[in-house]
Amino acid sequence: MPKLSESAIRKRKDTIEAAARELFIKQGFHATSMRDISKRATVSLGNLYNYYPTKDAIFESIIDGYLEIIDEELKAIFNGIDEPMEPSNLRKLGENVGLLVDKHSDFWLLMYIDVLEFRNQHFRKMFDGITDRFRKIFGSRFAEAESRGDLRTGVDAAPVFTAAYMQFFNYFLVEKLFGGNQHLGLTDEQALNCLTKIFAYGTLSEKSLAKFKREASTLTA
Amino acid sequence: MPKLSESAIRKRKDTIEAAARELFIKQGFHATSMRDISKRATVSLGNLYNYYPTKDAIFESIIDGYLEIIDEELKAIFNGIDEPMEPSNLRKLGENVGLLVDKHSDFWLLMYIDVLEFRNQHFRKMFDGITDRFRKIFGSRFAEAESRGDLRTGVDAAPVFTAAYMQFFNYFLVEKLFGGNQHLGLTDEQALNCLTKIFAYGTLSEKSLAKFKREASTLTA
């Protein structure tokens, strides 16, 4: 047999990783055997080792690929935000985080697998220095908002935005993976409104809030 | 041998569970064998099965015991809060949640094990209906605060308090388990101040904030 083309190899790997991902998510990493993966991917057991040196390597490859996807989707979300501290944009952030959690709920399970089995070595970058990253993306917007007097005195927008981001994430993860069905006692829509309001009122100046009064008043929790 | 006394059995089980807990946390559930547990607990392999019918049962017993402890500690925390929406009390809540996460960081790892291996069946109760529980604990305080005009119009204190609780939890969990070293770009103290301020300013009326101005002004992030 001649050497497979690069794309053919990539295609094979994709099917293997898809099968492995589904199994890891459904039954965990340790509970998933190489035989399970080979069966689901319709690849012989031995042949798996022509593509990956170890079982761990499959997991790592899945995560690396996934991280890229998530990274892009997050970038798209942030690109859609022109004025990060504006209430309507904060809410939009929440909405999009919700969609992201929903769309890739398996991904976050992999994160927990990583925490438990690999001491989070693959996912560390997700949270490490996240505030600085937001500062890089929105730094000038934050500064403008401050110079316009949109923020309460003494408020640094970057950690607030990060906190909002984290809160939205956590809300939907708890809803999706931890069985807290409507744990805020609100529908998702209401919860988004409630959280948005907290962060808006919590950090915006009275002057600025008046400006957004009309929008903000629609955020009835 | 006559039957062991109830307390002797409890003592034995405690040592077994302590050993198992340490191993589960260090290397995960599947990666921990019954032989590992028996060695660490200095109990013979077979004898383990005189105390627990299966390996799963050991895990379940650990969680049940742990849930009780955490439940009590949480109760103590909430008992120490007389006025839940007061900024200083919100901050105290955050501090205590931080201590709880720190003291029992292994417990939260078990929670992730439960999510992955048991579909969170043992931990569901942690988040299910949590807002209602807060309403039961602080309902009258929430009502009083509202009638005093401490809250912004339209703000329901219960989900806000829950959101604050969740945010504090998430903050410390990310710090402790997900390697987000100072992910808000702040020290823990500063982060507590920052988050407290968000929730205080986010939900308290101007009138009420003036009342707490002195305390609130010490919350410099």
Added chain:
DNA sequence: AGATAAAAAACGGACGTTCATTTTTATTTG
């Protein structure tokens, strides 16, 4: 034929659990 992919078989070890056996000890007996 020669090279490479794919499949199958084989390997050594570890797994959860069982079980026949031995050890332990509170109670009964002399």
Added chain:
DNA sequence: CAAATAAAAATGAACGTCCGTTTTTTATCT
């Protein structure tokens, strides 16, 4: 008080299965 008893506790070898990985064999292409 000491010896015998009986029931429970403790043991560790053994069981059958499955694991990740390696090696060998077979099939498939230029």
